[in-house]
Amino acid sequence: MAEAKAVGRPKQAGGQPVACPRCEAFNPRGAATCAACGLSLVRQAWADRYTQAPWQLALLSILTFSLYDFYWFHRTWRMLRDLRPGGQPRRPGLRTLGLLVPGLNCVLIYRLFRDVRDITPAAHPPEQEREGLEPAALLVLYVGFVLCWRLPTPWWWIVSRLAIVAPLLTQRQVNRAVVATLPDVRGARQFSWPELVALAVGIFFTLLVLNSTYNCALCIPTLNNT
Numbered sequence: 001m002a003e004a005k006a007v008g009r010p011k012q013a014g015g016q017p018v019a020c021p022r023c024e025a026f027n028p029r030g031a032a033t034c035a036a037c038g039l040s041l042v043r044q045a046w047a048d049r050y051t052q053a054p055w056q057l058a059l060l061s062i063l064t065f066s067l068y069d070f071y072w073f074h075r076t077w078r079m080l081r082d083l084r085p086g087g088q089p090r091r092p093g094l095r096t097l098g099l100l101v102p103g104l105n106c107v108l109i110y111r112l113f114r115d116v117r118d119i120t121p122a123a124h125p126p127e128q129e130r131e132g133l134e135p136a137a138l139l140v141l142y143v144g145f146v147l148c149w150r151l152p153t154p155w156w157w158i159v160s161r162l163a164i165v166a167p168l169l170t171q172r173q174v175n176r177a178v179v180a181t182l183p184d185v186r187g188a189r190q191f192s193w194p195e196l197v198a199l200a201v202g203i204f205f206t207l208l209v210l211n212s213t214y215n216c217a218l219c220i221p222t223l224n225n226t
Ligand SMILES: [Zn+2]
Pocket: 020, 021, 022, 023, 024, 025, 034, 035, 036, 037, 038, 039
């Protein structure tokens, strides 16, 4: 289980007890795992696993031609599984594969947006509940922009990038929920090594697409002829 793999040193015992983000049982401050449900309570591990600055998500999604979105959906399902009392969905990997099935993917994406909005009360203080975004609107926004890849050149490339807006709004909510539960975290995590590699490869292919689509920058002979 992911909970058992959490790294980091538990803080010194003593002080205010902390509520478990999943089952809401109180545990002594500094406990590594929840005595009631076994969830890891090592704060930084949570932040490192599930939070992300919106600009980092946008950059990764845009430069990987939305391939990063698959990882993002998988990570968000894992977060829901860890945070929610029922531990659903049990198989985030299987759901991610389901994204490839037309029709089913719309249901899965709708439920993900809905579940993030309805994240456990402990992780989602009452004053934030009304800020929840309408999952149907997010679904329309996401699927609508993704379908724009069918537009003629060069519009498909620009417009379909905007699909990331719905995950961005959802990630902002995830960040808020995680930080609200764990107030002393350092903030969002940094790029991981695989993400940096993805960025480098993405920049290369983006330049290729830009060059062939817009016939610019690298096409000096063409410019000289005009
Ligand atoms: Zn618990």
